[in-house]
Amino acid sequence: EDQVTQSPEALRLQEGESSSLNCSYTVSGLRGLFWYRQDPGKGPEFLFTLYSAGEEKEKERLKATLTKKESFLHITAPKPEDSATYLCAVQALTGANSKLTFGKGITLSVRP
Amino acid sequence: DAGVTQSPTHLIKTRGQQVTLRCSPKSGHDTVSWYQQALGQGPQFIFQYYEEEERQRGNFPDRFSGHQFPNYSSELNVNALLLGDSALYLCASSNRQGRTNGYTFGSGTRLTVV
Numbered sequence A: 001e002d003q004v005t006q007s008p009e010a011l012r013l014q015e016g017e018s019s020s021l022n023c024s025y026t027v028s029g030l031r032g033l034f035w036y037r038q039d040p041g042k043g044p045e046f047l048f049t050l051y052s053a054g055e056e057k058e059k060e061r062l063k064a065t066l067t068k069k070e071s072f073l074h075i076t077a078p079k080p081e082d083s084a085t086y087l088c089a090v091q092a093l094t095g096a097n098s099k100l101t102f103g104k105g106i107t108l109s110v111r112p
Numbered sequence B: 001d002a003g004v005t006q007s008p009t010h011l012i013k014t015r016g017q018q019v020t021l022r023c024s025p026k027s028g029h030d031t032v033s034w035y036q037q038a039l040g041q042g043p044q045f046i047f048q049y050y051e052e053e054e055r056q057r058g059n060f061p062d063r064f065s066g067h068q069f070p071n072y073s074s075e076l077n078v079n080a081l082l083l084g085d086s087a088l089y090l091c092a093s094s095n096r097q098g099r100t101n102g103y104t105f106g107s108g109t110r111l112t113v114v
Helices: none
Strands: A003-007 A010-014 A019-026 A030-038 A045-050 A056-059 A062-066 A070-075 A084-092 A100-102 A106-111 B005-007 B010-013 B019-024 B031-037 B044-050 B053-057 B064-068 B074-078 B087-094 B109-113
Touching: A003 A084, A003 A100, A010 A019, A019 A030, A019 A084, A030 A070, A045 A056, A045 A062, A070 A084, A100 B031, A100 B044, B005 B087, B010 B019, B019 B087, B019 B109, B031 B074, B044 B064, B074 B087
Parallel strands: A010 A106, B010 B109
Antiparallel strands: A003 A019, A019 A070, A030 A045, A030 A084, A056 A062, A062 A070, A084 A100, A084 A106, B005 B019, B019 B074, B031 B044, B031 B087, B044 B053, B064 B074, B087 B109
C-alpha cells in the first residue's frame, strides 16, 4: 500500500529564516509526486509535480527536489504570506489518472 | 476560465440523514475524483468517475456513492450519516488523456453532522 509521511508536523519560522519540509514515501512505481499548498478552509492549490529522482522545480521562494525515497520542499527567505499547510502526495503507475495518496501535511507559520 | 466549482460550501445535517454534494470540473477536464479531509489530516481518496462510471474506489463503505453526468459534472451521495462523516469534502478534476500535471481541486464542501 502506498504511504506518505511528512515531517515535521508543524514548523514555525521567523521571516527570512530558510528551512526545508520533508516528505518520505513508499509507492509501487512512482508516476508522480505532488506538492500542494492549502490555506485554512480552502482546497489544495497545486505547486509542483516531480516525476523522477534528481528532478528539481522552483517557483518564487519554493524549490522542490526528489529522490527515490523522499522529496524536500525548500523555502528560501520565507514571508508571512507563505504561512499555510503544505501537502505532499504520490501517484502510482497503476493505470491512468490513478488516485493521489496524501500525507497529513506540514503546517508552516512564518512570523514577521 | 472557471476552475472546479463545488456546492454547497457549508452544510449541517443530522445523524441518519442523507446528503448530496455537487461538483463541476474545470473546463477541458473529463475525470472527477472525490476526497474526504478530516480536520488535521490529509485528503483521503473516496472514488473517481470517468465516462459516467466509477473507475477506482478507496476504502469507504457503500454508504458513499456517486454519479457523473454527460457534461462531466459529478455528485457525491452519503447515506445514513454518522458523526464521523463530518469533514471537508473535496472534488478534484483532471484530463484522463493528458499527463497528470496536478489535479485541480475545488474549495470543498464543509459537512457537519450533528
